[in-house]
Amino acid sequence: MAKALTDIEKKFAEENAKDTSNQTAGMSKLHVFGNNDKYVSPHLKCWVAQPDAESKISTCVVGLIGPGTSRSLQANWNSPFEQSNLGGMFEKTGGLIQATTENTSITTLSSTQIWEGNRPHTFNLTLSFYAINDALREVMEPLRELEAMMGPNIKAGDSGGGVMEKIKSAVPGGRIPLPIILNIGRVMMIQNCVIESMSVPLDKERTKEGYLVRADVMLGISTKVMLNKENIRQTWK
Numbered sequence: 001m002a003k004a005l006t007d008i009e010k011k012f013a014e015e016n017a018k019d020t021s022n023q024t025a026g027m028s029k030l031h032v033f034g035n036n037d038k039y040v041s042p043h044l045k046c047w048v049a050q051p052d053a054e055s056k057i058s059t060c061v062v063g064l065i066g067p068g069t070s071r072s073l074q075a076n077w078n079s080p081f082e083q084s085n086l087g088g089m090f091e092k093t094g095g096l097i098q099a100t101t102e103n104t105s106i107t108t109l110s111s112t113q114i115w116e117g118n119r120p121h122t123f124n125l126t127l128s129f130y131a132i133n134d135a136l137r138e139v140m141e142p143l144r145e146l147e148a149m150m151g152p153n154i155k156a157g158d159s160g161g162g163v164m165e166k167i168k169s170a171v172p173g174g175r176i177p178l179p180i181i182l183n184i185g186r187v188m189m190i191q192n193c194v195i196e197s198m199s200v201p202l203d204k205e206r207t208k209e210g211y212l213v214r215a216d217v218m219l220g221i222s223t224k225v226m227l228n229k230e231n232i233r234q235t236w237k
Contacts, residue, residue, distance in 0.1 A: 066126030135211035
């Protein structure tokens with residue numbers, strides 16, 4: 001999958017050299033949306049790609065890494081033995097012993113923490129988009145594609161009838177949203193992630209066509225599972 005992201009970067013460079021009309025006409029199998037500012041270092045950019053069910057990548061969104069972007073990990077530790085001592089089981093007796101002898105029944109075992117697993121990695125990602133030549137391609141379409149990456153493929157009911165009729169005729173067995181791959185600044189590669197939240201500002205400057213000229217998108221992303229030590233090392237290039 002790392003090779004796939006490298007191919008994305010190469011393809012992205014190729015698409016930058018193409019005419020916009022060729023890109024919109026679908027002449028390239030890989031569609032890259034977002035920032036194409038050649039004066040910005042790739043280490044300041046983030047790529048978001050979503051492989052399909054056959055692990056093929058056809059769509060990629062690239063934006064600048066914005067303020068507040070962070071990576072975090074939480075380990076679940078608990079102290080189950082806090083009350084496992086004389087003072088804890090027999091509070092008055094333990095208190096009396098401590099008051100009269102100035103000794104305590106608490107031991108270091110009482111404070112021992114037990115590991116109960118790690119949470120999946122989380123990424124608070126801010127992606128900045130701005131228009132240089134084409135607000136539709138560089139701002140609006142990246143927003144659309146990011147939102148589409150969160151969407152499932154649910155088998156809805158027939159197009160006719162009311163809402164309740166569609167629900168009644170809906171067929172189970174649709175596909176959940178597919179995982180994504182993050183490439184942050186070309187130094188972090190994180191696979192098997194899901195987009196949990198997305199916030200898009202709609203109050204920024206627009207072109208005469210109504211397209212946003214710039215937008216800072218806030219994404220809440222996490223890995224689907226917790227990562228082992230070696231898996232964590234592999235995400236740092």
